[in-house]
Amino acid sequence: MLKNVTAEIITIGDEILFGHILDTNTQWIGNELTTIGILPTRKTSVGDNYHEIMEALTRAFDRYDVVIVTGGLGPTKDDITKQTLCDFFGTELVIHPEALAHVTEFFRKRGREMIESNRQQAALPKTCKYLVNHWGTAPGMWFEKDGKVLVSLPGVPFEMKELMQHSVLPGLKETFDLPAILHYTIRTIGIGESFLAEKIASWEDSLPQHIRLAYLPSFSGVKLRLTGYGKASLIEQELKEWAEKVNELIQDYIYGYGEIEIEEAIGQMLSDHQATLSTAESCTGGYVAHRLTSISGSSAYFLGSVVSYSNEVKSEVLGVSEYDLRAYGAVSEPVAKAMAEGVRKRLKSTFGISTTGVAGPSGGTPEKPVGTVWIACAGPTRTVARKLQLGNLRDVNIQLASAHVLNLLRQELMHLVQLPS
């Protein structure tokens, strides 16, 4: 059995610590390392401070096989990474001829004048291997010691990514004998995390040591992620088999595998049936339409939406009867159904889905408190509606109501063997 190759990712910069910028680099790096079979075990962010950087480098290099450092390499004064690296590896800064030629050429090509701080970017710790940065002037640096690797990269995302893809990842694959780490994601909707866990408890308990399960909940459902460690060809087959076993337990809730989102899965189901869709939205205010149209190619099956925030739009554009609005109120089963049927008819689509509710935080009544939502789906054979009782947060209610109505449509599409002609 191969030993796990472990890694720490270190980011340097006050701007990340203070929350002035969002760190997207370490997510990307973590994902890339996992993909080639290196196990990210820790991430650390420190500021532009010599002692903090030194302590983090020492700790990481002591414990893990690979350390990836990003940031702290720009031409301005607050960047002290290179000096710290020199002290850490017991070496000194020297102008690297290849790096100097690169910086000089970089400025020449852009017709810009080069100043001393730019020239200093070619000064590198003597013992490192220079990695050329094709998109900028801050270099990459590769250190090897005691069978371990430390890499220092600029923090600008596209420069960092280019260096990782063309120098660092190939170098790591060459240096280490890596095991395969494979993932298999099962996407569910319409069931909460704890209920899901209960339904699949015996299956989960029987998973072997080298296959791990994670629950990843979001407003659009819970993803079950299986991670397998071992020989790629064997693991791939094994993950599939375990996924098939869990499929039997929860098949009604599964809408897809891998990277697919619910709006994409629905798009595929609609395309398979050569069916079209329109939406009538009150409390979700256009968010369902936004999710559907975030998918490239959605114009093939999505015709449009009527966001009916006022009752007048509900009656005049969607044809909801004024009697129903008065007798049952806008947040009611008859109105939800009439909206779905109305938009289906008006926009001439195969299916129409609707939402109407009290998104909050105000507007609730004792009978219809904040979070009361009706959703409906009208299709060629029938119209169904469901009542939801959500919470007090407007944003969350909009997210959840949109997920529920998409799931209602998915259920209707599942039961549709063939469209009546």
Place this chain on the structure above:
Amino acid sequence: MLKNVTAEIITIGDEILFGHILDTNTQWIGNELTTIGILPTRKTSVGDNYHEIMEALTRAFDRYDVVIVTGGLGPTKDDITKQTLCDFFGTELVIHPEALAHVTEFFRKRGREMIESNRQQAALPKTCKYLVNHWGTAPGMWFEKDGKVLVSLPGVPFEMKELMQHSVLPGLKETFDLPAILHYTIRTIGIGESFLAEKIASWEDSLPQHIRLAYLPSFSGVKLRLTGYGKASLIEQELKEWAEKVNELIQDYIYGYGEIEIEEAIGQMLSDHQATLSTAESCTGGYVAHRLTSISGSSAYFLGSVVSYSNEVKSEVLGVSEYDLRAYGAVSEPVAKAMAEGVRKRLKSTFGISTTGVAGPSGGTPEKPVGTVWIACAGPTRTVARKLQLGNLRDVNIQLASAHVLNLLRQELMHLVQLPS
């Protein structure tokens, strides 16, 4: 001079380490801590591993005054944070009556059955102070020892934020004697970062040492954030004076100060004029309506939207002439104007705004490449349209087109002294 109160933020979860989800929590927390005068000094992410968590807690609590831990508190098995906290503080898990009552009530309200793993969420380390999570079942925990504070919070962003805002930040302000760090944010739209920097260069150069400026660009414009350090009463006045000075240089681009978003600023302008709004969206697919309706109380001025993804909806519901659609194409000035006028008339609103374009990544032609977008605004006195040339990324184009059309409406509202009756 006050001693700096330092903090470390620790996130727990394999999903962040492996790069399966993007960590936005620590940016938000870093920003909030900075705002109240606490200095974030380190961030660490560890996996769902007892020894890694224990080591990270020990290290952090040893070195910093405040430790904020997020994640690892869900009801499923991969969460071991609470047990580690018990061992770290030398205590044991006990069912907390208040926490149990909260979980029970949470399920009762939603009419959902409670299972054992839900009940276990009320088991807390005996020595901690329980912090109620109004939006979920995972509790917050506050530990104090040797004049230091450790807080453990759920990783779900909105639950974490609510706990921070209502329990943790007020608690930290009470516990520590914090220096004043004040912020003043000036929000601009319709001008890029580098052009803005050029316009305000002399003002920026004259800022005193204890007032710092940060440019925070997003798809909805650039925020200028001034940060002042010193005595609260003096700094507050000083920040205002500096903001007034920059106002003179860029007033056409400023839509607000502080926390206000562009959709909120527009809502206020519409309310001030007792005007109403509707939207006709093609390429933005409902996103403009979603943004407008994300504001609580928007039903007072927002009547609705027609998302016209197909040409048939453009002509039949919005009344765009079939001649225009054929002669100029759906992505054209006449169609953008007709859509804005059509939805204004149809939904009987004071203003109608529209978007039509090629969001991409496919669907472009040599005359109308991906990223070509027309936006329009129809009001009581006139209809105006603008052409945008955006990039190749669908998501980004939807975001940018929505920001541009909201800014076009803002400009029309600015010039409107009084509505014609």
